[in-house]
Amino acid sequence: MSTQLIKHRGSPLWVAAMLxxxxxxxxxxxxxxxxLALGLALEGEARLDSFLRWSxxxxxxxxxxxxxxxxxxxxxxxxxxxxIENFAWRDGQKQLATLAAALSAIVAFAFLVRVF
Amino acid sequence: xxxxxxxxxxATAVVMAPLVVAHIAVIxxxxxxxxxxxxxxxxxxxxVAWAAFYGVFVLxxxxxxSIGVRNILNEWLPLNERRIDACAVFFGLVxxxxxxxxxxxxVLS
Numbered sequence: 001m002s003t004q005l006i007k008h009r010g011s012p013l014w015v016a017a018m019l020x021x022x023x024x025x026x027x028x029x030x031x032x033x034x035x036l037a038l039g040l041a042l043e044g045e046a047r048l049d050s051f052l053r054w055s056x057x058x059x060x061x062x063x064x065x066x067x068x069x070x071x072x073x074x075x076x077x078x079x080x081x082x083x084i085e086n087f088a089w090r091d092g093q094k095q096l097a098t099l100a101a102a103l104s105a106i107v108a109f110a111f112l113v114r115v116f
Numbered sequence: 117x118x119x120x121x122x123x124x125x126x127a128t129a130v131v132m133a134p135l136v137v138a139h140i141a142v143i144x145x146x147x148x149x150x151x152x153x154x155x156x157x158x159x160x161x162x163x164v165a166w167a168a169f170y171g172v173f174v175l176x177x178x179x180x181x182s183i184g185v186r187n188i189l190n191e192w193l194p195l196n197e198r199r200i201d202a203c204a205v206f207f208g209l210v211x212x213x214x215x216x217x218x219x220x221x222x223v224l225s
């Protein structure tokens with residue numbers, strides 16, 4: 001791979017693009033089990049409830065906090081892409097990408113406080 | 117990614133943006149006293165509004181995610197385009213089926 005292609009990989013905007021991709025992929029992997037879990041309601045309220053009791057384990061809660069972060073960061077990263085593509089160019093994209101990550105971390109931290 | 121898929125991905129992103137914000141708000145609201153099936157089903161059972169909200173959400177995310185997965189497979193794996201298209205369509209159908217089944221489960225149960 002040419003050094004030109006590798007050089008930009010330290011850029012905050014490359015990291016933002018990669019984070020958008022990885023978060024989207026992680027959410028796509030998460031969705032089928034998420035839907036299957038909710039589908040347990042078809043077997044009755046008690047069946048869904050027993051799954052929800054299982055999900056109260058600390059490790060599952062930590063995973064949920066990660067998912068809230070990925071969900072928020074994918075939303076904010078996606079909004080940044082839509083704005084770039086549909087409106088006049090604005091400077092400060094690195095700062096906006098950093099702000100998106102920081103806001104996502106704050107939302108995830110707020111969720112952490114809520115579930116623990 | 118061709119223009120048609122690009123437009124579908126951006127259009128579904130625009131549709132989902134407010135839905136994601138609302139879903140995050142619901143996540144925070146629903147976990148205020150811990151999750152319980154009774155609380156979830158009390159909110160959603162028989163609700164046309166929640167069925168429409170999550171029905172649209174599921175369809176939009178099925179399209180959006182399958183196009184995204186297609187792009188990633190296309191760029192990261194040495195597979196031919198037909199195989200990648202087949203994987204993406206299959207994944208989108210799985211998401212739509214499981215998602216609509218989940219919506220039916222919480223609205224009709």
